Amino acid sequence: xxxxxxAEDVEVAAARRPQPRRGVSFRDAGPPxxxxxxxxxFSALSPDFRTLGNVQNILDTAxxxxxxxxxxxxxxxxxxxxxxxxxxxGASAIAVALLVANNxxxxxxxxxxxxxxxxxxxxxxxxxxxALVLLKVPSFMTTLGxxxxxxxxxxxxxxxxxxxxxxxxxxxxxxxxxxxxxxxTWIAAACVLLGWLIQRYSRLGRYAFAxxxxxxxxxxxxxxxxxxxxxxxxxxxxxxxxAGVMVTSQLSAGLVQAGKGFDFAAITAAVVxxxxxxxxxxxxxxxxxxxxxxxxxxxxxxQVGVSPYWQGGVQGLIVVAAVAAAVIPQxxxxxxxx
Amino acid sequence: xxxxxxIEAEANAPGPVHALEVRGLVKHYPGVKALDGVDLVVHPHxxxxxxxxxxxxxxxxxxxxxxxxxxxxxxxxVRGEKVRLRSVVDAANHGIGMVFQEQSLVPNLTxxxxxxxxxxxxxxxxxxxxxxxxxKLAQEQLDKIxxxxxxxxxxxxxxxxxxxxxxxxxxxxIEERSQHPPVIILDEPTSVLEPKxxxxxxxxxxxxxxxxxxxxxxxxxxxxxEVCDRISVLRGxxxxxxxxxxxxxxxxxxxxxxxxxxxxxxxxxSAAKRPNLPREPMLTVRGLSGKTFRDVDLEVHAGEIxxxxxxxxxxxxxxxRALFGAEPTxxxxxxxxGKKLDLSGTRAACAAGVGYVPAERKSEGMVxxxxxxxxxxxxxxxxxxxxxxxxxxxxxxxxxxxxxRLSIRTPHRGTAIQRLSGGNQQKVVLARWLVAGDVRLLxxxxxxxxxxxxxxxxxxxxxxxxxxxxxxxxxxADSLEEAIGMSDRIVxxxxxRMTTEVACPSGGKPTxxxxxxxxx
Numbered sequence: 042x043x044x045x046x047x048a049e050d051v052e053v054a055a056a057r058r059p060q061p062r063r064g065v066s067f068r069d070a071g072p073p074x075x076x077x078x079x080x081x082x083f084s085a086l087s088p089d090f091r092t093l094g095n096v097q098n099i100l101d102t103a104x105x106x107x108x109x110x111x112x113x114x115x116x117x118x119x120x121x122x123x124x125x126x127x128x129x130x131g132a133s134a135i136a137v138a139l140l141v142a143n144n145x146x147x148x149x150x151x152x153x154x155x156x157x158x159x160x161x162x163x164x165x166x167x168x169x170x171x172a173l174v175l176l177k178v179p180s181f182m183t184t185l186g187x188x189x190x191x192x193x194x195x196x197x198x199x200x201x202x203x204x205x206x207x208x209x210x211x212x213x214x215x216x217x218x219x220x221x222x223x224x225x226t227w228i229a230a231a232c233v234l235l236g237w238l239i240q241r242y243s244r245l246g247r248y249a250f251a252x253x254x255x256x257x258x259x260x261x262x263x264x265x266x267x268x269x270x271x272x273x274x275x276x277x278x279x280x281x282x283x284a285g286v287m288v289t290s291q292l293s294a295g296l297v298q299a300g301k302g303f304d305f306a307a308i309t310a311a312v313v314x315x316x317x318x319x320x321x322x323x324x325x326x327x328x329x330x331x332x333x334x335x336x337x338x339x340x341x342x343x344q345v346g347v348s349p350y351w352q353g354g355v356q357g358l359i360v361v362a363a364v365a366a367a368v369i370p371q372x373x374x375x376x377x378x379x
Numbered sequence: 380x381x382x383x384x385x386i387e388a389e390a391n392a393p394g395p396v397h398a399l400e401v402r403g404l405v406k407h408y409p410g411v412k413a414l415d416g417v418d419l420v421v422h423p424h425x426x427x428x429x430x431x432x433x434x435x436x437x438x439x440x441x442x443x444x445x446x447x448x449x450x451x452x453x454x455x456x457v458r459g460e461k462v463r464l465r466s467v468v469d470a471a472n473h474g475i476g477m478v479f480q481e482q483s484l485v486p487n488l489t490x491x492x493x494x495x496x497x498x499x500x501x502x503x504x505x506x507x508x509x510x511x512x513x514x515k516l517a518q519e520q521l522d523k524i525x526x527x528x529x530x531x532x533x534x535x536x537x538x539x540x541x542x543x544x545x546x547x548x549x550x551x552x553i554e555e556r557s558q559h560p561p562v563i564i565l566d567e568p569t570s571v572l573e574p575k576x577x578x579x580x581x582x583x584x585x586x587x588x589x590x591x592x593x594x595x596x597x598x599x600x601x602x603x604x605e606v607c608d609r610i611s612v613l614r615g616x617x618x619x620x621x622x623x624x625x626x627x628x629x630x631x632x633x634x635x636x637x638x639x640x641x642x643x644x645x646x647x648x649s650a651a652k653r654p655n656l657p658r659e660p661m662l663t664v665r666g667l668s669g670k671t672f673r674d675v676d677l678e679v680h681a682g683e684i685x686x687x688x689x690x691x692x693x694x695x696x697x698x699x700r701a702l703f704g705a706e707p708t709x710x711x712x713x714x715x716x717g718k719k720l721d722l723s724g725t726r727a728a729c730a731a732g733v734g735y736v737p738a739e740r741k742s743e744g745m746v747x748x749x750x751x752x753x754x755x756x757x758x759x760x761x762x763x764x765x766x767x768x769x770x771x772x773x774x775x776x777x778x779x780x781x782x783x784r785l786s787i788r789t790p791h792r793g794t795a796i797q798r799l800s801g802g803n804q805q806k807v808v809l810a811r812w813l814v815a816g817d818v819r820l821l822x823x824x825x826x827x828x829x830x831x832x833x834x835x836x837x838x839x840x841x842x843x844x845x846x847x848x849x850x851x852x853x854x855x856a857d858s859l860e861e862a863i864g865m866s867d868r869i870v871x872x873x874x875x876r877m878t879t880e881v882a883c884p885s886g887g888k889p890t891x892x893x894x895x896x897x898x899x
Binding site for chain 2: 241242243244245247250251253254255257258259261262263264321322
């Protein structure tokens with residue numbers, strides 16, 4: 042059967058055989074290592090950077106992006122994309138500002154108001170999922186459309202007069218501190234934990250992962266994937282909604298533009314953390330590391346005195362380099378990249 | 380089984396109960412009769428082999444058995460009960476499962492999740508995973524085949540052989556679903572396994588027979604004979620008879636597969652004048668190694684058609700692509716017409732006069748929505764250009780002349796190539812290398828795949844003409860018959876190496892059996 046000697050055959054087979062593994066692979070270790078290295082470099086360069094106050098500052102800055110990234114990670118794990126964050130965040134930011142105590146109306150719903158805003162956001166996310174599944178519109182376009190709808194809703198509710206909140210609870214989120222970190226930071230940490238639990242222990246999370254890995258196999262095994270896709274977009278919408286509420290808390294006012302730029306910032310953070318845009322790899326913890334990487338980078342560049350004119354370009358370079366490094370193991374000749 | 384189905388089963392008045400029975404199964408695709416009345420019986424606790432050449436209808440038959448293809452006529456009975464299988468799940472509920480040739484596991488999930496996928500049962504409660512229960516459920520299945528794989532290992536970190544075991548374990552779960560002994564179909568399970576792993580697989584198959592029926596499909600006749608109890612042979616979409624493995628020999632089986640070798644003049648043998656081959660070969664390959672082939676030496680002269688034969692996994696496809704610069708090589712040297720051939724990429728190969736017709740016509744051979752004219756001039760852009768610009772009139776004249784010369788049946792040169800029949804598409808793909816008149820080596824990777832007999836014959840005629848005009852040709856044929864019919868010389872590859880060379884002159888052709896002996 043084979044012209045090679047049996048001994049050689051065994052050798053070849055042994056060399057080719059991958060070792061079965063349970064947990065994370067070495068590739069997953071890249072972003073955390075990068076985070077530590079970057080942190081160490083900035084610490085060495087700048088005495089201002091290595092203060093406890095600055096670390097708190099970094100985490101507080103990262104809070105909103107972390108929550109948005111939690112949501113988008115599930116979508117990216119499926120191999121879809123989600124650009125609806127700005128619109129959904131805008132809608133929920135204005136909605137919550139009008140539902141809690143504010144200068145525009147007599148509402149003072151407090152936490153219930155927050156809940157309603159998050160549900161509104163989840164409903165918008167659900168619409169993205171429905172359009173994707175029922176109308177077969179690619180997620181890139183549906184979520185772009187949903188973002189516009191969200192911004193439209195926000196503009197209608199804004200109605201030309203900025204709602205400033207007077208609700209003490211919501212205002213305190215951004216101001217009050219527990220163990221040195223703002224409430225918003227703790228909320229973000231809770232979201233990361235919740236996201237990780239969903240990803241690890243719920244069928245929704247595991248199937249989102251599987252859809253990105255091999256969707257056809259799921260169908261061949263009798264799993265109906267459509268409901269899971271809708272649920273993932275709904276979940277993502279809820280996370281964006283909470284992020285919108287957090288922005289309103291920071292600004293003490295509802296702004297239509299509350300979510301501006303968070304779509305690409307979140308995608309960048311997730312990808313830098315090791316979540317592939319093609320789906321099936323990465324996860325919440327990866328994304329959390331990505332968020333920290335981006336935030337540390339921004340903060341560090343300021344602390345070491347890099348001109349703000351340079352920061353955008355330097356960040357962009359680092360992002361492209363990180364992604365290029367992540368795809369090296371999958372490169373082959375005549376590969377089609379789109 | 381629901382009560383409705385039970386009533387239906389009784390109404391169907393079963394005769395002798397077979398695990399699985401197929402009667403007069405027919406499936407037509409446009410231009411091809413994939414299945415033309417196939418009969419098949421699988422007994423309980425039996426390993427049934429299905430043998431047949433490429434295009435004999437094996438894969439269509441298997442797909443029909445697991446609900447991926449809906450037959451046009453005929454019936455499938457499971458334990459005497461007539462069934463209509465609409466999906467893989469449907470088939471699983473009737474106790475039929477298949478281990479697919481291209482593995483159907485989710486690579487980034489654990490083995491346990493893959494095994495219970497779609498029927499997690501107690502492993503998931505209210506949408507929440509119970510990892511421990513799931514691990515146990517998977518372990519039960521793995522125990523059935525005595526496998527020691529860690530159920531919580533990520534599937535893509537397992538070896539190919541282990542993944543196959545996972546897949547078998549997954550299929551075995553239908554036993555609980557259907558409450559009956561399952562029928563397990565293995566489609567080419569050995570094609571990518573090492574000899575030692577094949578032995579393990581065979582042990583598994585014998586173990587499966589204790590509680591299931593197994594349908595085993597393989598190209599390798601020795602394997603079919605070794606592991607099966609009974610072998611059913613398909614030829615041209617029909618049942619060509621069956622034999623007991625104990626009584627059969629490879630040669631007998633092969634004779635049944637290819638039938639009485641009829642007139643093979645559709646290979647245009649008469650056109651194969653044996654000109655005096657030039658002393659110096661057009662193509663010389665020395666010690667070429669790549670991912671799946673090692674230390675390959677090959678010579679092809681101008682005007683010669685050299686067939687490379689080998690079973691799946693012999694490395695011949697990769698070798699062919701490597702000669703076109705489409706697969707990386709690790710060692711070796713290739714010269715074309717006395718000059719060293721640059722294998723760093725396809726562009727260099729094109730420029731040196733190498734042409735390649737890929738096996739996957741639809742995805743690699745042509746740009747479907749583009750016109751015949753644009754497809755034909757895709758590679759040799761200069762042939763349709765004046766300076767840097769496309770010259771429409773120049774292109775039209777050129778394309779029309781080739782449409783006439785190759786008698787390509789197309790309404791117009793502007794017609795989208797995807798609207799043409801397979802044979803005419805293939806002629807356009809071939810013409811792509813001819814329009815500039817500079818091709819010296821043609822690499823044909825299954826050029827007749829998916830074509831009906833008439834179209835094949837025309838492609839063969841074209842190959843002969845090209846060879847006659849001094850082109851050196853390397854052919855990866857669709858069947859042994861084709862390789863023998865078309866080649867002047869046949870090179871046999873096995874496990875990535877050239878093992879032997881068989882002269883194949885007109886009038887002194889070897890039999891397929893001579894080659895099979897060398898291949899396995």
